[in-house]
Amino acid sequence: MTRIAVPEGSLFGLANLPYCVFSPPGGTPRVGVRVADSVVDLAATLRDEEFAEPSLNAFMAQGRARWNEVRERITELVSGELPDAAVHAVSDVKLRLPFEVADYVDFYASEHHASNLGRLFRPDAEPLLPNWKHLPVGYHGRSGTVVVSGTDIVRPSGQRKAPDEDTPTFGESRRLDIEAELGFVVGVGSELGGTVSCTDFAEHVFGAVLVNDWSARDIQAWEYVPLGPFLGKSFATSISPWVVPMAALEAARVPTPPQDPPPLPYLRGGESWGLDIDLSVVWNGEEVARPPYREMYWSPAQMLAHLTCNGASCRTGDLYASGTVSGPRRHERGAFIELTWGGKEPVEVAGQQRTFLLDGDEVAISATAAAVDGGRIGFGEVRGRILPA
Template sequence: MSEHSPLDLAEGDPFGPHNLPYGVFTTADEPARRRIGVRIGGHVLDAGAAAHALGSPHADLLGRPSLNPLLAAGRAVWQEVRRELTAWVTDPAHRAAVEPLLHPLGTVELHLPYEVADYVDFYASEHHATNVGRIFRPDGDALTPNWKHLPIGYHGRAGTIVVSGTDVVRPTGQRKAPADPAPVFGPSVKLDIEAEVGFLVGTPSELGRPVPLSSYRDHVFGLTLLNDWSARDVQAWEYVPLGPFLGKSFQTSVSAWVTPLEALDAARTAPPARDLPLLPYLDDAEEEPGGYDVRISVEINGEAVAEPPFSTMYWTAAQQLAHMTVNGASLRTGDLYGSGTVSGPETGQRGSLLELTWNGRDAIELADGKRTFLEDGDEVVLTAWAPGPDGTRVGLGEVRGRIAPAAG
């Protein structure tokens, strides 16, 4: 046993054995060989090599270059693998085998850890939806008549989901302000963020067979931070009558880490009280608490601008899963669905610049100048944590993206 082991973590480390999120990494000496890694403190454990060294029956699953085979293996296997990983990083008897397989986080390159099958994004924060309604329909109802009866969502573009750290090229498209006589074409001038939580599907479902609320844990492997970049000017011109399209599809950034649902049991919380009765397939009154107490922070160029609380979300991840399959749509391994922008009741809890600046009316002050929407060179970083067992914190990694000028 080494005298100063990387496994001897500081008290309160948010990436301790209670967390163990999954990612995929490469090393400088083998840049083409992607491997499944599990974060422990400031290191990444080569999970496949550890499984092989310790004789795990899951060595083949953990030795793949993507999480998808593990995702497809199902909940019983997820639980078994998690028990093994916990033992490997906590039992002193395993240290001699495990320590040589730990890589300092700063020495590896992290990749998108799963192949995305389909991508769906929701609109589940009452505070966000109310703010948007007040901005764009100041003389009408803030919420649309269907909002409290079903989780509103749209199908996004799986092929433009990227891992944290990937630059965001400013999108180009049509835009038309209300007073303009005709649309113009060019780079978006209202580039925005959406601070969200994403949920990753492991076990697929059969076409034509809805997934009930009670089966949420059987299908969803874990969660990840997500930033659904949005070109608000492109979106405003295109979205009537069919909804978001080019204003959203250019890029969505996700964390390099996926936190298993089991690591977040202590963060489960009841959603806000619903003031309208729900149809039976969405009624979660008899289910386990469907919300998560995730605390998100949003920084622009190193300055905190918002702290959106995920516990305020009106619609839960289980309800979203039930709704997007109630028509018989099937789940595929690697499906990803976003919560929608997370916003709380306070001004400093709004998860988009659209709300923080009230569509550009009220600029926010940064050390390098005022902002209404993102400028080229700006870097946005989302981080988050959730309560863990015995007073610990569960870290959810980060989503980082820097705005690059429009192509051409």
């Protein structure tokens, strides 16, 4: 039998218990939970068949009462002794995409990020477009190109047209970027024609992951008028392998920044679902930004309410992301286009002046939040390395 020792200050103590899908050495994918530096095989400990599945979807679909019941059972079990065969070192397992992604939506919920891009792209106009403070702006992405942390990212190709070029050309992106985001995973869906209110957010959303929404800024700039992002975003979106349950984030709940003008009635009540989470962006081993999620203007509850307000259904495994997390100061900007002000103000990375991503570059995004036991909990990281086109 094994008793898991949780070191003091661990980001993966009993206040966290994030879920994953993993393959043990010589075994098939199944659901696990992380405790300290170990992964506990839930199929082997709880004996429930949904944990022998290669995704979290079957468990997530069972609803909040079941999520809470399992969390209590896990807390009790891992506080004692576990069968040796059910406990694996994190370093010994292969971490997989934790859920089957049904749909993917990316929002644009940071006023700081949206304002910065407005100043970059429309220097002679108001930074925010007229609709921005009335609704959470978003776009639909591609669920099939959501990949787990550690997956290499092939530099995309597409049409691009630089300001000094008369006509577009086709080729590899020259302005490849990141977007540090938080993603929310739907556990219980909704019916077509129905809606999800802000007050019902916790009944539907199972947990949160880190997201890197890789962005080809030159392809995006040429294509996005009039219908928005397409090939500049669809080639890859990376997520962390650990799904932090919303129950673990109760201590991180804070009000959103003041929303003025007041949101329309269907978005009211969601202001209580801001989250005080600190992100870190590391580029080739050097931290270059610390975006604060508490600065996000729109909350995840408001995003889901807006996503479904027209009767669009959501499904188990839907992923919706916050958009780039940015704060008011330069070192809090969560995308390199902001951090380097469109490439005009390079940052130093490992002794080099850098703007956008080069082949071979690696980016890792991590995050921590306040825990209910007074400590901190971690999201792990979402990491990716750029391969040539």
